[in-house]
Amino acid sequence: MEVKNLICINCPMGCALTVEMEGNEVVKISGNTCPRGEAYGRKEVTDPTRIVTSTVKVTGGKAEMVSVKTKQDIPKGKISECIKALKDVEVQAPVYIGDVIVADIAGTGVDIVATKNIELL
Amino acid sequence: MKNYDIVIVGGGPAGLAAAVSAKQNGVDSILILERDKELGGILNQCIHNGFGLHTFKEELTGPEYAERFIRQVQDLGIEFKLNTMVMEISENRVVTAMNREDGLFDLQAKAVILAMGCRERARGALNIPGYRPAGIYSAGTAQRLVNMEGYMPGREVVILGSGDIGLIMARRMTLEGAKVKVVAELMPYSGGLKRNIVQCLDDYGIPLKLSHTVVDIKGKERVEGVTLAQVDENSRPIPGTEEFYSCDTLLLSVGLIPENEISRGMGVEINPVTSGPKVNESLETNMEGVFACGNVLHVHDLVDFVSEEAAAAGRNAAAYVKTVSLGTESTRQSDRKTDEEYLAERIPDKAAEQEICLIPTSGVRYTVPSTIRVSHMDEHLTVRFRVGNVYKNCYVSAYFDEKRVIHRKRQVVAPGEMEELKLTKEQILQYPNLKTITIKIEEA
Ligand SMILES: Cc1cc2nc3c(=O)[nH]c(=O)nc-3n(C[C@H](O)[C@H](O)[C@H](O)COP(=O)(O)OP(=O)(O)OC[C@H]3O[C@@H](n4cnc5c(N)ncnc54)[C@H](O)[C@@H]3O)c2cc1C
Numbered sequence: 038m039e040v041k042n043l044i045c046i047n048c049p050m051g052c053a054l055t056v057e058m059e060g061n062e063v064v065k066i067s068g069n070t071c072p073r074g075e076a077y078g079r080k081e082v083t084d085p086t087r088i089v090t091s092t093v094k095v096t097g098g099k100a101e102m103v104s105v106k107t108k109q110d111i112p113k114g115k116i117s118e119c120i121k122a123l124k125d126v127e128v129q130a131p132v133y134i135g136d137v138i139v140a141d142i143a144g145t146g147v148d149i150v151a152t153k154n155i156e157l158l
Numbered sequence: 159m160k161n162y163d164i165v166i167v168g169g170g171p172a173g174l175a176a177a178v179s180a181k182q183n184g185v186d187s188i189l190i191l192e193r194d195k196e197l198g199g200i201l202n203q204c205i206h207n208g209f210g211l212h213t214f215k216e217e218l219t220g221p222e223y224a225e226r227f228i229r230q231v232q233d234l235g236i237e238f239k240l241n242t243m244v245m246e247i248s249e250n251r252v253v254t255a256m257n258r259e260d261g262l263f264d265l266q267a268k269a270v271i272l273a274m275g276c277r278e279r280a281r282g283a284l285n286i287p288g289y290r291p292a293g294i295y296s297a298g299t300a301q302r303l304v305n306m307e308g309y310m311p312g313r314e315v316v317i318l319g320s321g322d323i324g325l326i327m328a329r330r331m332t333l334e335g336a337k338v339k340v341v342a343e344l345m346p347y348s349g350g351l352k353r354n355i356v357q358c359l360d361d362y363g364i365p366l367k368l369s370h371t372v373v374d375i376k377g378k379e380r381v382e383g384v385t386l387a388q389v390d391e392n393s394r395p396i397p398g399t400e401e402f403y404s405c406d407t408l409l410l411s412v413g414l415i416p417e418n419e420i421s422r423g424m425g426v427e428i429n430p431v432t433s434g435p436k437v438n439e440s441l442e443t444n445m446e447g448v449f450a451c452g453n454v455l456h457v458h459d460l461v462d463f464v465s466e467e468a469a470a471a472g473r474n475a476a477a478y479v480k481t482v483s484l485g486t487e488s489t490r491q492s493d494r495k496t497d498e499e500y501l502a503e504r505i506p507d508k509a510a511e512q513e514i515c516l517i518p519t520s521g522v523r524y525t526v527p528s529t530i531r532v533s534h535m536d537e538h539l540t541v542r543f544r545v546g547n548v549y550k551n552c553y554v555s556a557y558f559d560e561k562r563v564i565h566r567k568r569q570v571v572a573p574g575e576m577e578e579l580k581l582t583k584e585q586i587l588q589y590p591n592l593k594t595i596t597i598k599i600e601e602a
């Protein structure tokens with residue numbers, strides 16, 4: 038049996054998880070404080086994913102940049118492709134929290150949404 | 159001079175949550191003063207996710223978390239002034255502030271809530287002789303440049319200090335195409351949250367060198383590289399361990415310090431360990447009617463706890479305002495005192511009751527609050543503290559005078575993460591004449 042020690046990154050508590058594996062099967066997870074930790078542990082050893090945050094340019098708004106995030110987590114391996122795809126994106130003010138900035142980023146099926154309101158100048 | 163029941167200095171998460179809670183507890187005359195051009199404080203530049211899981215049961219980015227509170231402030235019709243810098247507060251709670259429209263102006267407050275947050279330690283922390291070439295930034299400045307102005311400070315980066323801002327910026331700059339070569343930390347443990355080490359450094363293969371510091375910076379006009387060396391237990395560089403890293407940017411993430419110039423100026427007593435005010439169970443400072451919460455009180459890593467603490471400060475300030483207002487109305491009828499005269503007098507019960515002192519020792523560096531007046535306590539009181547070292551398989555204990563009352567097992571406690579302990583009024587009332595509560599770490 039293989040034992041993996043992870044740190045849950047789902048929230049800043051950072052619980053120390055112990056994942057016991059039998060081949061590719063997860064048999065036991067301990068150390069989590071809440072159910073999200075268990076789900077994280079299972080996923081991290083089989084299909085690790087992350088929420089990605091960045092910024093894109095805004096024109097005509099009260100600020101130069103608007104912060105954005107992937108609406109859900111995306112596979113770890115897709116992070117840099119996602120960031121590249123955002124490089125030249127420019128949006129027009131006003132922008133509101135939750136507005137879709139790029140749909141289906143890097144073929145992940147996940148949208149990039151705004152995380153800040155930028156009013157018209 | 160305009161009068162307000164409560165004036166709040168700072169419109170970050172602490173100021174916002176304090177305002178909302180004061181309003182919900184029945185005070186209508188509230189004003190928030192914020193020097194920036196928008197509400198939200200430091201959260202506006204923290205575009206990463208990881209905020210609010212405890213408060214909203216979902217994971218938000220900094221601006222999204224701020225927006226939830228800004229909307230509440232707006233919906234409740236709480237007054238705020240932006241681009242307004244508080245300059246000074248007098249002993250009698252006259253707040254002097256300045257902005258473009260009003261110039262310099264004074265306000266009389268019945269209660270003041272300090273919520274000015276903190277600032278980054280300066281580069282004086284960089285204890286090396288020689289030039290200070292361009293390319294040295296505090297991590298927070300770099301964060302503002304990249305996230306708010308879309309400007310990349312450099313291409314090859316070394317980070318000194320493993321505070322959360324430095325870790326977050328290591329990832330951010332890597333994603334933006336820079337090469338972050340190494341993060342060096344003077345202490346044998348990281349100052350940041352574990353989750354940030356995993357998802358900001360480990361995910362991108364950025365090495366973290368503990369017990370290391372910068373001993374030399376190369377370059378006259380612009381940074382060309384830095385030399386790191388390992389340090390001994392006394393933080394002195396060990397000869398022969400030097401290693402050179404070429405880079406054009408050095409980020410400093412060597413800690414935050416509460417912003418208390420105004421507090422000091424008005425006579426608020428400061429705890430030398432936290433650099434924040436000493437407060438009682440109501441989060442009230444030694445100056446009556448002056449409350450503090452958030453990073454100005456002690457540096458927090460979790461905004462959820464800032465909001466929780468600030469809500470308590472708002473509630474307590476509201477209760478205080480109601481007590482003095484009642485007093486003012488009745489005395490007015492009898493001897494026609496003005497608000498100011500009444501406020502200048504001390505509340506009678508303050509001196510009468512003996513305070514219980516909280517004593518941090520054996521690994522516990524400080525506690526917030528520092529004192530408790532049982533009569534003013536809510537049913538539950540959260541005591542927050544930090545430890546001075548990493549302890550594994552230990553107990554967090556509380557002694558009521560000589561008697562151990564709380565003994566809680568912990569797998570690991572570390573300086574980078576704030577701890578808390580809950581006390582109940584019922585528990586304390588079982589010990590009449592209690593003088594001290596000692597909080598300590600006991601090893602198993
Ligand atoms: C880089 C970084 C990353 C973080 N990451 C996380 C995370 O992932 N998850 C999490 O939960 N928490 C995180 N935190 C912690 C959390 O964001 C802070 O603890 C919280 O924002 C502190 O709130 P505050 O209101 O006390 O201070 P601030 O947000 O600093 O607000 C203080 C406000 O007061 C104003 N002010 C100061 N002086 C004056 C004056 N004289 N007159 C008028 N206004 C004044 C300032 O302009 C500012 O707006 C992070 C913090 C930082 C710095």
Ligand code: SF4
Pocket residue numbers: 045046047048049050051052068069070071072073074075077
């Ligand atoms: S297990 Fe739950 S409480 Fe612990 S870090 Fe994960 S999400 Fe947070």
